[in-house]
Amino acid sequence: MLEILNLLKQYGSLVAVDYLNLKIEKGEMAGLVGPDGAGKTTLMRILSAILPPTSGSARVAGYDIIRDAEKLKEKIGYMPQRFGLYEDLTVLENLNFFSELYQLSKKQKDEKYKEVFNFSQLEPFKDFLAGNLSGGMKQKLALSCVLLHTPEVLLLDEPTRGVDPLSRRDFWRILFEQQKRGITIFISTSYMDEAERCQKVAFLDKGRLIAYGTPKKLKEIMNEFLYEISCDKTREAKSVLEKVDGISGISIFGEKIHFTLREEKLLANIKNKLKDTGVEILNLRRIEPSLEDIFIFLKQDKIEIRNG
Ligand SMILES: Nc1ncnc2c1ncn2[C@@H]1O[C@H](COP(=O)(O)OP(=O)(O)O)[C@@H](O)[C@H]1O
Ligand SMILES: [Mg+2]
Structure with missing residues (x-):
């Protein structure tokens, strides 16, 4: 569902992603873990076909990030590190904005709103300005927006950064529900407790993938x-x-x-x-x-x- 081959990204002389290879199977939840500057955002943007790599290739949901960028974007839900909610629009107006962007029909819209309100529990707040929501609620709204077009792959860039622990748990509950529906999830995080909840974990350090595997397998690496x-x-x-x-x-x-x-x-x-x-x-x-x-x-x- 997601395959990365010898991916390299340089900003001038700085190597942000260093010949990376990685494969994520359909329906898997994989975590991308690394300190600030490791290259997480760069990798997520390349996989979302927003940023071209220097060399190498990747396929997401069956589409090549360079040749099939437009089709790829229809199949993914990308939540950037700073998601662009319209703070001076209400919750409902934000959803409407994204529905129009994805050209949802009235029927699709009705179904999707019911679904996202069901998991986000944001319905009572639908007429609140997005800017007035708590950090955790904003992130749930952002996730709702990128799920409206029923993507097959979710690319989430530190969606729970700075969010309080209770809201983080709530956000993960929604992710697990989405995973149960067969969605493949690639999520970057700096919280190790979140990494523990993923089926596979990729450790990124200075653009290099230093390990990839199940949390259990990774722990077996320790030979000291x-x-x-x-x-x-x-x-x-x-x-x-x-x-x-x-x-x-x-x-x-x-x-x-x-x-x-x-x-x-x-x-x-x-x-x-x-x-x-x-x-x-x-x-x-x-x-x-x-x-x-x-x-x-x-x-x-x-x-x-x-x-x-
Ligand atoms: N547009 C850019 N131009 C130059 N350097 C960049 C740019 N974006 C990121 N970098 C550098 O690339 C490296 C990886 O950054 P980033 O992908 O944002 O890492 P992370 O998301 O893990 O914090 C960092 O050293 C960062 O300073
Ligand atoms: Mg980042």
Whole structure:
């Protein structure tokens, strides 16, 4: 349903998408995960036939992004990172605008409105100005607009960014409903809990696809020992760990530090080093990797600081 072949996009000398290959089957929900600047938006725009690639090709819903761009656009629902809702129009007027754009008949319109109001629960707000809706409701309206023409593939660029957790869950409920109807979904996100909910996850780093697979398969990539440690002095502990041979990755999650070790027997050495520096270990345990751990493990620069 979506196939990407040796896709390259350069902006001058900057490589935004680096010879990328990827395949998504019909009815699958695939997540695109990567930090800001990874190339997510660039990739989504290329797949939506809005931005031409430098080289390589891709097919979406059976159509080539270059040769069949217009037909392709009829088959996809693309929700850009900043979706252009008309804030000074009402909810209903926004839907009407998109219905006209897609040239829906009266009958199609009636059916579709019923359907989108059913999942979005926006009917009571139909005469509200779109600009006055909450962030979560705006995103539901935007999704409704791109579903009006019954697309086969949804390309969603960080649709839940900055949306509160409850609304994010609501948005995902709608996505799962759409998936059940057979729609193929490719969604970029920076939230790892959302990536966990996808059947397949693509990790993008500096334009390169560094891993692609089911969350379970991705977690099996970890071939080192992963530990979680909390100490009385987190910062001091981190600088000690950074100097230890055999630690290949360190990431800080609030008060906790995750690190990977090539060999388990090095752990005794680490305990001693921390003790010698006057750092007290409050808790130290081996843990199963989360998708976030895997991403950091696969990235080139493996030292990262995270809040939370
Ligand atoms: N129109 C553009 N001109 C030049 N550089 C761009 C342009 N759009 C994006 N970039 C650069 O390409 C890289 C990827 O950007 P983007 O696709 O927006 O990533 P993401 O959506 O993952 O944050 C970044 O380094 C960004 O600065
Ligand atoms: Mg982006």
